[in-house]
Amino acid sequence: MSPDEVRWRDYQAVLFDLDGVITPTAIVHMRAWAEMFADFLGAHAPQAAPYTDADYYAHVDGKPRYDGVRDFLASRGITLPEGSPADPPEAETVCGLGNRKNDAFNAVLARDGVSAYPGSVLLLDHLATLGLPLAVVSSSVNAPAVLDSAGLLDRFGCVVSGAVAAEQHLPGKPAPDTFEYAARQLGAVPATSVVLEDATSGVRAGAAGDFALVVGVDRGVGRDALADAGADVVVDDLAELAPTAPATPVGGAA
Structure with missing residues (x-):
């Protein structure tokens, strides 16, 4: 399917990932992960292969924070105690390392803020004219803070963050549960x-x-990788999915 074949009126709900889809916070996450893992490997496993951006895409990107820690460490043959989400950032546990990364991310967000991709705002504006309910589904516990910083929090009827997933005992991506939960919260089903x-x-x-349609947004993973993972259509920017002319609101003249 090509971007110009997407007909938004055919659907009942639109579910967005946040980092790398609406806001360019992925680069902030990448830097925070790189700093945390570089420090950890340097101190505890200097013989291991260094952390690279390829590791972010292979082991961390899009996953709940502790899953990303666990998966990366496994790629280096390193096992740590699981710990608990209450572990302090200095704890040498899976949760401690995850919390250490989260602190680094929050420091950058508070200092620099974040702005949405212009093309993503263009699509959000178009979907608003159609009256489609929207949700954000993010593995990050910081999703509400990021949306608030970008001035977009009020655009979404539902935000399923990593914290919500934990409260609802929902497995993280690549399991579909968080997206399915968001669809239900909006009164829709995956098929629509x-x-x-x-x-x-x-x-x-x-x-x-x-789900009725899965859109891959290529911010660096690669078009082929997204298509191979199951994307029905792949775009470089969400502006490709917004019409150039204003849409007629639902209930208006055809």
């Missing part, structure tokens, strides 16, 4: 809902949930 994702784990979640 659209998923927009930039991570292969998120695209796989959409495909596993049999």
Whole structure:
């Protein structure tokens, strides 16, 4: 399917990933992960292969924070105690490392703020004219703070963050459960809902949930990787999915 074949009126809900889809916070996450893992490996496993951006896409991108820690460490043959989410950032546990990364992310967000991709705002504006209910489904516990910083929090009827997933005991991406939960919160079902994702784990979640349409947004993963993961259409920017002319609101003249 090509971007110009997407007909938004055919759907009842639109579910967005956040980082890399609406806001360019992925680069902030990447830097925070890189700093945390570089420090950890340097102190505890200097013989291991260094962390690279390729590791972010292979082991971390789109996953719940502790899953990303666990998966990366496994790729280096390192096992740590699981710990608990209450672990302090200095704890040498899976949760401690995840919390250490989260502190670094929050420091950058508070200092620099974040702005949405212009093309993503263009699509949000178009969907607002159609009256489609929208949700954000993000593995990050910081999703509400990021949306608030970008001035977009009030655009979404539902925000399923990593914290909500934990409260509801929902497995993270690539399982489809968080997207399915968001669709239900909006009064829709997967068969009538659209998923927009930039991570292969998120695209796989959409495909596993049999959503009506899964859009891959290529912010660096690669078009082929997104298509192979199950994306029905791949774009470089969400502006490709917004018409050039204003849409007629639902209930208006055809």
